Amino acid sequence: MSGLRYVYAVCRPFGTPLPAQLTGVAGVPPKQLVHGDLVAVVGQVPEEDFAEGPLRAHLEDLDWLGATARAHQNVIDALTVVTSPLPLRLATVFLDDSGVRSMMEEREETFLRTLDRLDGRVEWGVKVYSEPTEPSGETSGESGVSGGLGDTGTRTASSPSPGRAGSGRDYLRQRRNQRKESEEKWERAEEFSRRLHESLSGYAEDTRIHAPQNSAISRAPGRNILNAAYLVPRTESEAFVELVDRTKDDAPGLRVELTGPWACYSFSGEDA
Amino acid sequence: MTVVERREVALVDLLDRLLAGGVVITGDLTLRIADVDLVRIDLNALISSVNENVPAPWEEML
Numbered sequence: 001m002s003g004l005r006y007v008y009a010v011c012r013p014f015g016t017p018l019p020a021q022l023t024g025v026a027g028v029p030p031k032q033l034v035h036g037d038l039v040a041v042v043g044q045v046p047e048e049d050f051a052e053g054p055l056r057a058h059l060e061d062l063d064w065l066g067a068t069a070r071a072h073q074n075v076i077d078a079l080t081v082v083t084s085p086l087p088l089r090l091a092t093v094f095l096d097d098s099g100v101r102s103m104m105e106e107r108e109e110t111f112l113r114t115l116d117r118l119d120g121r122v123e124w125g126v127k128v129y130s131e132p133t134e135p136s137g138e139t140s141g142e143s144g145v146s147g148g149l150g151d152t153g154t155r156t157a158s159s160p161s162p163g164r165a166g167s168g169r170d171y172l173r174q175r176r177n178q179r180k181e182s183e184e185k186w187e188r189a190e191e192f193s194r195r196l197h198e199s200l201s202g203y204a205e206d207t208r209i210h211a212p213q214n215s216a217i218s219r220a221p222g223r224n225i226l227n228a229a230y231l232v233p234r235t236e237s238e239a240f241v242e243l244v245d246r247t248k249d250d251a252p253g254l255r256v257e258l259t260g261p262w263a264c265y266s267f268s269g270e271d272a
Numbered sequence: 273m274t275v276v277e278r279r280e281v282a283l284v285d286l287l288d289r290l291l292a293g294g295v296v297i298t299g300d301l302t303l304r305i306a307d308v309d310l311v312r313i314d315l316n317a318l319i320s321s322v323n324e325n326v327p328a329p330w331e332e333m334l
Contacts, residue, residue, distance in 0.1 A: 010295070069286045089294040103297060114295075125285060210288050218284040227288070259285050265293030 003044040005094040008075045009085035016082045024075040035104040122261035129222035129255040193226035204230035208266040229266035
């Protein structure tokens with residue numbers, strides 16, 4: 001059999017055949033490669049796309065990256081239904097089956113330990129966003145002025161018009177208030193996120209904080225403040241989801257988003 | 273269980289996990305594409321895909 005081997009995950013033998021219609025990366029149905037007490041879930045992929053050079057080039061192409069990531073996730077999702085897989089990093093490619101076997105042999109002990117730790121667990125993702133506020137008038141041009149006008153009463157000479165002496169001050173007060181409101185909003189948002197993370201951590205065996213997502217990339221409205229992952233036993237998932245659900249109402253101006261259940265991507269490391 | 277909105281998984285959420293999570297295997301047996309390189313590739317792809325003319329919405333608040 002020619003072609004390279006794309007490995008999705010390593011699992012304990014799960015004794016269930018994968019769904020017949022399941023396809024993965026490159027449109028190829030994944031198969032199970034049993035070695036010792038482990039199963040690697042593997043798909044054959046063409047060298048012209050997955051050898052180091054072409055793969056590197058493809059990964060710079062967001063459409064290709066997105067399609068490949070979804071195909072990878074498709075297989076992991078199917079595995080999550082029947083077992084608690086240990087997912088591998090996207091685009092882990094071997095030259096042949098014997099390379100996959102050697103890797104499993106070498107890392108058997110670590111894999112088994114991690115699989116035990118993740119057995120019966122899933123990952124939930126929770127994000128908090130600050131809802132975007134309405135743009136509040138002009139946002140530029142006044143920065144050089146504000147310093148000089150801090151000490152009120154000495155600026156008659158520079159007042160634009162004696163008849164509207166109060167307007168500059170009013171404007172600045174308004175600006176100050178807006179800035180203060182904005183700062184208070186961030187403080188509230190961070191405080192909310194901190195408390196939410198604390199209470200969710202109580203239900204989780206482990207947590208990871210991911211970097212906040214850039215909204216220009218995610219296209220999600222508002223600013224991402226918290227982007228966290230929680231390792232939760234399947235049996236506790238219902239309570240976890242309900243807890244997240246309840247918090248959604250006590251946060252005006254904030255948005256809480258739940259994703260999952262995921263395979264335990266964020267908790268697959270040995271140090272986890 | 274409470275009904276959770278299951279819209280299509282957002283690509284960023286997926287990449288948060290597939291490019292930053294999962295077991296990293298490097299060595300002679302694999303092609304050398306895993307780990308740090310992949311994250312850099314991810315960022316290059318994402319950044320080049322974002323239209324520079326689309327301002328980040330929060331900038332108006334700062």
